[in-house]
Amino acid sequence: MSALSALALVSCSFKEKDPRAYPGTRAGERLESVVESYGLQLPSCDITDVGFSGSSKRPGEKLNLSFRAPEECVNRYLADHGVKAGEAVSWPFGPRVIDGREVSPTEPPFAGGDVKRFGWKLDATGKYEYYDSFTTIKGAHFAVLVDVHDPMRTIYMHAVTQPGP
Numbered sequence: 001m002s003a004l005s006a007l008a009l010v011s012c013s014f015k016e017k018d019p020r021a022y023p024g025t026r027a028g029e030r031l032e033s034v035v036e037s038y039g040l041q042l043p044s045c046d047i048t049d050v051g052f053s054g055s056s057k058r059p060g061e062k063l064n065l066s067f068r069a070p071e072e073c074v075n076r077y078l079a080d081h082g083v084k085a086g087e088a089v090s091w092p093f094g095p096r097v098i099d100g101r102e103v104s105p106t107e108p109p110f111a112g113g114d115v116k117r118f119g120w121k122l123d124a125t126g127k128y129e130y131y132d133s134f135t136t137i138k139g140a141h142f143a144v145l146v147d148v149h150d151p152m153r154t155i156y157m158h159a160v161t162q163p164g165p
Contacts, residue, residue, distance in 0.1 A: 037163065048069075049067060053114075077155075108122050130143070130144070139163055
């Protein structure tokens with residue numbers, strides 16, 4: 001193999017897409033780098049069905065993350081990031097008006113296009129807890145939705161603010 005071929009092969013391998021990345025995530029982004037750039041660590045327990053979108057290098061691309069974990073692990077993870085037990089708001093929300101527009105009670109608490117693009121399966125007849133006080137050590141703030149219908153929880157996270165310098 002020529003040196004040029006080897007260089008091309010190595011260059012391409014660094015741009016492989018992380019299999020946990022959602023559609024639209026730039027090639028070469030790795031979950032570990034993106035969460036680290038937000039001062040976020042993944043739970044210490046076993047998690048499954050992990051998906052993410054975001055960038056460790058482009059601040060305008062906010063982190064979206066989802067995973068499944070046992071109830072006690074999710075509760076500990078939320079508490080470790082400043083979420084107090086009992087402060088959840090149930091979703092679906094009641095009727096509301098945002099910026100003069102009537103919003104359906106079943107409209108997802110995150111951008112609808114992202115919900116669809118990431119394949120997040122939110123069931124308006126299900127039971128969810130919504131939190132808006134999740135904060136990382138770098139000051140990034142997340143909106144979090146937890147599907148609580150099953151002991152194996154699904155957690156959906158959307159960065160509302162970017163991490164500080």
